[in-house]
Amino acid sequence: MNPKAYHLVSLGCAKNTVDSESMSQLLNHEGFHPTDQPSQAGVLIVNTCGFIGPAKEESLQVLKDLAKKKRKGQLLIAAGCLTQRYGMEVARQVPGVDGILGTQRWMDVVEVVQRTREGKSPQPQYHLPEPAQTSPSARPGEPAVPIELPAKETGVLRAAVLGASAYLKIADGCRRPCAFCAIPLIKGTAISRPMEAILHEAQVLQEAGIRELILIAQDTTDYGYDLGRSPAGARQDLPLLLQRLAAQAPGIDWMRILYLYPGFVPEPLLEVMASNPQILPYLDMPLQHAHPETLRRMQRPANIDWTYRTIEKMRLALPDLALRTTFIVGYPGETEAEFQALLDFVKELRFDRVGVFQYSFEPGTPSEPLGDPISAAVKQERYERLMELQQGISLERNQSQVGRTLPVLIEGTGDGVSLGRSYRDAPEIDGMVIVEGELPVGEIIPISITGALTYDLSGVPAQTAHLQLIQPGSEAASLLRSKKHRTRHHD
Numbered sequence: 001m002n003p004k005a006y007h008l009v010s011l012g013c014a015k016n017t018v019d020s021e022s023m024s025q026l027l028n029h030e031g032f033h034p035t036d037q038p039s040q041a042g043v044l045i046v047n048t049c050g051f052i053g054p055a056k057e058e059s060l061q062v063l064k065d066l067a068k069k070k071r072k073g074q075l076l077i078a079a080g081c082l083t084q085r086y087g088m089e090v091a092r093q094v095p096g097v098d099g100i101l102g103t104q105r106w107m108d109v110v111e112v113v114q115r116t117r118e119g120k121s122p123q124p125q126y127h128l129p130e131p132a133q134t135s136p137s138a139r140p141g142e143p144a145v146p147i148e149l150p151a152k153e154t155g156v157l158r159a160a161v162l163g164a165s166a167y168l169k170i171a172d173g174c175r176r177p178c179a180f181c182a183i184p185l186i187k188g189t190a191i192s193r194p195m196e197a198i199l200h201e202a203q204v205l206q207e208a209g210i211r212e213l214i215l216i217a218q219d220t221t222d223y224g225y226d227l228g229r230s231p232a233g234a235r236q237d238l239p240l241l242l243q244r245l246a247a248q249a250p251g252i253d254w255m256r257i258l259y260l261y262p263g264f265v266p267e268p269l270l271e272v273m274a275s276n277p278q279i280l281p282y283l284d285m286p287l288q289h290a291h292p293e294t295l296r297r298m299q300r301p302a303n304i305d306w307t308y309r310t311i312e313k314m315r316l317a318l319p320d321l322a323l324r325t326t327f328i329v330g331y332p333g334e335t336e337a338e339f340q341a342l343l344d345f346v347k348e349l350r351f352d353r354v355g356v357f358q359y360s361f362e363p364g365t366p367s368e369p370l371g372d373p374i375s376a377a378v379k380q381e382r383y384e385r386l387m388e389l390q391q392g393i394s395l396e397r398n399q400s401q402v403g404r405t406l407p408v409l410i411e412g413t414g415d416g417v418s419l420g421r422s423y424r425d426a427p428e429i430d431g432m433v434i435v436e437g438e439l440p441v442g443e444i445i446p447i448s449i450t451g452a453l454t455y456d457l458s459g460v461p462a463q464t465a466h467l468q469l470i471q472p473g474s475e476a477a478s479l480l481r482s483k484k485h486r487t488r489h490h491d
């Protein structure tokens with residue numbers, strides 16, 4: 001066991017992965033190095049997820065498994081969303097935990113390791129935000145919500161690299177009031193990162209050979225509301241950020257934006273997307289439901305006319321738009337008629353991708369008083385009906401791609417085929433393009449689409465001449481090797 005080796009398990013979403021990567025950077029800077037063997041590591045870290053019940057259980061289970069096998073001298077640190085919300089509870093349920101880090105204290109990881117090693121306290125080291133730092137948007141009568149201190153984040157790249165793609169956090173936290181969601185309780189209100197810092201990091205990622213930049217936040221449309229940049233308000237800041245990113249990182253081929261909040265999608269955003277080929281015509285706008293009454297109970301924007309109008313505008317401005325959304329079924333009070341309205345809406349709007357979640361009761365959220373009255377069987381049945389409907393639509397949307405030539409970012413090869421993604425596929429959540437032949441990983445290659453499945457496409461390289469250039473031992477192959485090396489350097 002090496003005291004300078006750490007084993008880090010990152011659970012949950014891409015936003016958590018970015019925090020995990022930031023902790024790794026800080027540890028590496030202090031002479032630590034990662035290992036995928038828990039038994040070899042002096043420090044075990046689990047960056048937990050506390051979003052919904054099953055995610056909490058998974059996080060606790062991973063912590064318990066590591067605690068059970070913990071060896072003498074090893075430290076176990078629980079970080080992330082679950083610990084932010086239930087730090088004491090985690091320490092009680094997992095006796096081997098030595099340190100607790102809240103979501104907004106990832107930057108204290110080295111300090112927690114050092115203090116725990118010094119043995120200053122037999123109790124777990126708690127690094128949760130100080131209670132005085134509270135959210136300006138906490139609602140009356142609710143517990144104060146801690147906020148992140150932006151000054152503390154300097155010095156590390158707030159990005160997670162995944163092959164030739166990188167997630168870049170533009171803000172953290174959320175100030176929307178969605179009744180079912182625990183995120184504002186966990187993360188606090190939204191804090192936008194300074195635009196100059198994001199631009200600088202995009203340039204660093206460009207130099208590292210990144211081909212796709214994915215901008216993330218709990219609500220990207222809210223980016224900049226707190227930066228005080230212009231009286232026009234936050235709605236101008238996301239388009240401005242995209243415009244400046246495209247100008248300052250021209251070597252990044254693809255820029256993708258996730259998680260738009262309905263009701264707040266500005267027209268300038270569509271204009272910037274339409275006029276800049278680097279920004280992919282792909283949008284992910286979680287709508288959660290389509291019946292105004294359900295949406296009102298969810299404390300979400302309930303103006304369905306706005307949704308119809310905006311999706312029409314999006315499709316006019318971006319004719320090749322791939323549109324993704326998510327829905328929750330089985331929210332308290334959802335009647336069969338409300339659910340049927342959701343089905344009708346999905347049938348009419350024909351989204352490219354849809355994610356469906358069954359409502360998960362979260363104590364402490366504004367939905368708590370509504371209870372969880374819809375049975376698991378009804379939730380499951382509605383989930384299956386909606387999934388089945390969407391599968392037919394997804395297949396049809398995919399079939400409409402057959403005959404097109406799509407640039408595909410190659411992510412892996414083996415057994416005579418390559419796997420990649422087109423602009424229509426965000427990593428980890430959407431489909432893949434399966435391509436004949438083993439193509440260079442990390443390159444964007446034009447592919448003729450020849451087949452369609454519900455989630456994935458298949459195709460063949462459109463320019464075989466290009467392939468002939470990249471043979472083992474050729475100049476192009478050594479260039480690729482050096483590019484891959486640069487990419488790995490920032491992994």
Ligand code: SF4
Nearest residue numbers: 174176178181183218
């Ligand atoms: S927009 Fe709503 S669902 Fe999304 S993180 Fe914020 S509160 Fe939660």
